[in-house]
Amino acid sequence: MNRRLRLTPLVVVRETLYYAVLVFVALVMALPFYWMLATSFKPDADIFTDPIRWIPQRWTLDHYIKAFTLVPFGRYFLNSTVMAFLGVVANLLLGSLAGYAFARLRFRGREGLFRMKLASLLVPGVVTLIPTFIILRSFPFAGGNDLLGHGGQGLLNTYWAIVLPGAAGAFAVFFMRQFFRTLPEDLIDAARVDGASELRIFWSIYLPLCGPALATLGIFTFQAGWNVFLWALIVFNDPNMSTVQMGLQAFSFNHNTDYGPLMAASVVVSLPVLIVFLFAQRYFTQSISFSGVK
Amino acid sequence: MLHNPPRVSTTAPPTVPRRSRLLRHESRMAVAFITPAMALFLVFTALPAVVALFLSFTNYDILSPVRWVGLANYQRLLTDDLFRRGVLNVAFYAAMFVPLMIVLSLSLALALNRPRPGMVLFRTLFYLPAVTSSIAAATIWSWMFQKDYGVVNQALGVIGIQGPNWLASSDTAMYAIVIVTLWQGLGSNIIIYLAGLSGVPKFLYEAAALDGASPWQQFWFITVPTLRTTTFFVVFMSLVGAFQLFDQAYVMTQGGPGYATTTAVYQIYSNGFTQLRMGYASAQAVVLAIAILCVSLLSMRLNRDVTGA
Numbered sequence: 001m002n003r004r005l006r007l008t009p010l011v012v013v014r015e016t017l018y019y020a021v022l023v024f025v026a027l028v029m030a031l032p033f034y035w036m037l038a039t040s041f042k043p044d045a046d047i048f049t050d051p052i053r054w055i056p057q058r059w060t061l062d063h064y065i066k067a068f069t070l071v072p073f074g075r076y077f078l079n080s081t082v083m084a085f086l087g088v089v090a091n092l093l094l095g096s097l098a099g100y101a102f103a104r105l106r107f108r109g110r111e112g113l114f115r116m117k118l119a120s121l122l123v124p125g126v127v128t129l130i131p132t133f134i135i136l137r138s139f140p141f142a143g144g145n146d147l148l149g150h151g152g153q154g155l156l157n158t159y160w161a162i163v164l165p166g167a168a169g170a171f172a173v174f175f176m177r178q179f180f181r182t183l184p185e186d187l188i189d190a191a192r193v194d195g196a197s198e199l200r201i202f203w204s205i206y207l208p209l210c211g212p213a214l215a216t217l218g219i220f221t222f223q224a225g226w227n228v229f230l231w232a233l234i235v236f237n238d239p240n241m242s243t244v245q246m247g248l249q250a251f252s253f254n255h256n257t258d259y260g261p262l263m264a265a266s267v268v269v270s271l272p273v274l275i276v277f278l279f280a281q282r283y284f285t286q287s288i289s290f291s292g293v294k
Numbered sequence: 295m296l297h298n299p300p301r302v303s304t305t306a307p308p309t310v311p312r313r314s315r316l317l318r319h320e321s322r323m324a325v326a327f328i329t330p331a332m333a334l335f336l337v338f339t340a341l342p343a344v345v346a347l348f349l350s351f352t353n354y355d356i357l358s359p360v361r362w363v364g365l366a367n368y369q370r371l372l373t374d375d376l377f378r379r380g381v382l383n384v385a386f387y388a389a390m391f392v393p394l395m396i397v398l399s400l401s402l403a404l405a406l407n408r409p410r411p412g413m414v415l416f417r418t419l420f421y422l423p424a425v426t427s428s429i430a431a432a433t434i435w436s437w438m439f440q441k442d443y444g445v446v447n448q449a450l451g452v453i454g455i456q457g458p459n460w461l462a463s464s465d466t467a468m469y470a471i472v473i474v475t476l477w478q479g480l481g482s483n484i485i486i487y488l489a490g491l492s493g494v495p496k497f498l499y500e501a502a503a504l505d506g507a508s509p510w511q512q513f514w515f516i517t518v519p520t521l522r523t524t525t526f527f528v529v530f531m532s533l534v535g536a537f538q539l540f541d542q543a544y545v546m547t548q549g550g551p552g553y554a555t556t557t558a559v560y561q562i563y564s565n566g567f568t569q570l571r572m573g574y575a576s577a578q579a580v581v582l583a584i585a586i587l588c589v590s591l592l593s594m595r596l597n598r599d600v601t602g603a
Contacts, residue, residue: 015410022405022412026419029477032434033422035445039437048443098331107321113332120339122590126538126559127583130349130566130576131342137356165338168331192316198323227427229541230559234567245429249545259437269430277425281418 036270040064040263047259063264067251070261073268075240076247079159081272083243084225086163091221092214094168099176100202104188114177120170128165133234136161161235162228162243172217179213180206216283223273244269346583349576356570367577377578379553380561381585383468387557388536390472395532396525399480403487404517417485424481432545435474436461439546461547464554471542471555479535483528490524491517526597530590537586558582 039047040063042056067073101107102114137154139145144152155161183206191201207214229245236242242250248269251262350368353361371377402420406413423431438445439460447457460470498516507515518525540559543549549556549564562582566575 018405018408018410019412022416025402026416029419029423029480031445032431032438032477033426035438036434050443050448052443052445052448094330094334098328101324101327105320105324105327106317107324110324113328116340117331117335120335122587123339123343124534124538124583124586126562127346127579128339128342129562130572130579131345132338133567134345134349134356134572135337135342164334168334170335170339173331198319202327223425227429229427229429230544230563234563245427248429248433262433263437266430266433270426273425273427274422277422281421 033270036263036266039259040267042260044260063260064268066258066261067265067268070258071247071251071265072239073244073247073265076242076244077268079241080226080244083159083162083228084222086159087166087225088218088221090163090167091169091172092218095172095217096176096180096207096210096214097202098168098173099178100180100206102173103177103180104185104206105198114173117170117173121174129231129234132165136164136235156235157238157241162225162232165231166225169221172221175217176210176213179210183209212283215280219276219280219283222276226273346576346579349573350580351577352573354572354576356572360573363573367574368581370574371577371581376553376556377558377561380556380558381582383553383555384537384539384557387468387472387539388533390469391475391536392529392532394472394476395479395483396528398476399483399528400487400521400525402480403484403491404513406484407488407491417488420484421481423478426478428478428541429545431474431478432542435470435477436546439470462551464551467547467551467555471539471546474542474546475539479532483532486528487521487524490521494520522597526593530593533589533593534586537582537589 038054038056041059041061042053043058043060043062046053046057098117102110133156137156138149139154140147140149142152142160143154143156143158145154155164187205188201191205196205227245228243229249232243232246236246248262248265251265349360351362351364353363353367406417406420439447441447441457441459441462444457444460446460450457458466460466494517498520499512502512502516538559539557540563543555543557543560544563547555549560558578559582562575562578565571565578
């Protein structure tokens with residue numbers, strides 16, 4: 001910092017205004033979180049007040065207890081967690097396998113196949129909604145189906161219905177390919193000379209170098225899996241399979257004015273991803289720059 | 295490593311045995327490596343795209359067999375006021391959402407790009423909403439948009455404005471959705487713009503400043519043109535997202551009041567999955583997908599014309 005700001009009156013006013021704007025925006029961005037937290041801890045009588053009570057005078061955990069007893073929120077939580085984790089594992093594994101092959105192995109049609117896979121990013125989710133539902137429903141030998149996919153409900157109302165369609169997203173493949181291309185190529189030759197198998201080269205040499213990329217992709221995939229809504233709404237009609245997002249939504253319909261438990265449930269739904277974000281925010285922001293436009 | 299294995303010169307015929315054995319080995323392994331990802335692509339992207347087109351020419355309600363009806367679904371679409379309403383609502387939403395998104399995210403990125411203390415903290419705070427789910431966000435905001443006890447109207451009351459009943463009035467419901475989606479989408483676009491800004495060469499500003507260009511001129515003639523690709527990316531992603539608006543409209547207003555926030559995807563969802571008109575819903579999905587494709591191609595074309603000139 002060799003160029004120090006000279007504090008002329010004009011500069012002071014300008015800088016104050018500049019920070020005032022930033023603080024205002026930050027307040028707007030943070031306000032809903034604060035309001036959700038504050039409401040979730042207020043006793044019912046204090047929720048609806050005019051003027052607003054910004055800081056809870058009395059604290060209660062009742063709404064959290066209610067959130068888990070009015071609806072089987074624990075079950076929803078388990079469902080969402082299992083599906084989000086399965087999604088992460090599948091995407092990390094399949095995405096890095098394919099990404100490695102597209103980045104480092106030479107084979108005929110490599111570019112064409114990669115472009116095809118990448119093109120799925122351009123297919124809007126709304127077109128595949130109905131056909132994918134039908135494909136899952138008529139999956140052979142699943143959920144009471146016969147060979148031709150008749151008879152049962154296929155993979156509907158199972159974790160597979162969420163995990164399978166997104167198990168190797170185009171973004172995961174693209175992201176890992178970009179990362180593998182930044183790693184030195186010589187390692188592969190050296191390892192081959194030493195007689196390592198291709199799978200071993202991938203697993204023991206290149207994959208361990210991917211720590212940051214895998215962490216980033218894992219966080220993104222977890223976030224996406226945790227937040228899935230419309231698709232869950234379509235493939236699950238068994239109440240036992242509801243996700244937290246569906247639970248939240250069902251909540252706001254059934255208990256229309258019960259804002260205390262609803263806000264408590266919202267805290268519970270938001271918390272896992274927020275915690276992951278706060279621990280890994282360096283990865284988050286860097287990887288958007290990395291995968292974004294350049 | 296330098297001597298072994300021997301580097302095959304690039305002019306050597308591709309039939310050198312050692313080389314081709316390695317290549318064959320590599321392709322075999324590559325096939326094994328990409329098969330899971332490509333199989334999933336075939337079953338859950340390529341096949342559904344074809345099936346969607348096929349279904350759009352049929353009547354299908356899951357319970358009875360598929361019946362071919364030709365163009366009947368598309369014919370019916372022409373007079374479907376609800377679907378038209380859904381598309382118009384989405385267009386209206388996009389017309390507000392996309393420009394606001396560009397202006398806000400670019401100006402906030404510019405603000406964060408200045409070398410001042412505290413920028414990391416602000417960046418974190420601005421990005422925070424992007425990690426919450428659209429459902430949780432919509433739920434919280436529904437509470438904040440309450441007429442009498444809502445934070446939004448209370449805040450407006452402080453500066454002497456009588457706030458409307460946001461979600462219950464057909465005039466304001468869509469604005470509420472715009473606010474929520476902006477709040478949630480800003481963070482990632484700010485970061486994308488920050489990445490773009492880091493790629494603008496510093497010497498351009500120095501040269502321009504030497505030539506006496508004002509900060510405004512520097513912004514207009516250096517920053518904006520170099521960020522063209524970034525802006526294109528943000529516009530493109532925002533548009534494609536806007537066309538598929540669903541979650542917030544479903545949670546905050548259930549498409550109402552009086553269809554004021556029903557969206558195209560909302561119509562497809564309710565036709566396909568609550569009324570089981572899957573053929574008809576497929577036709578709607580195909581039309582929407584074509585619209586998205588046209589917008590994509592058009593914006594790519596415009597982008598090329600502008601940057602390629």
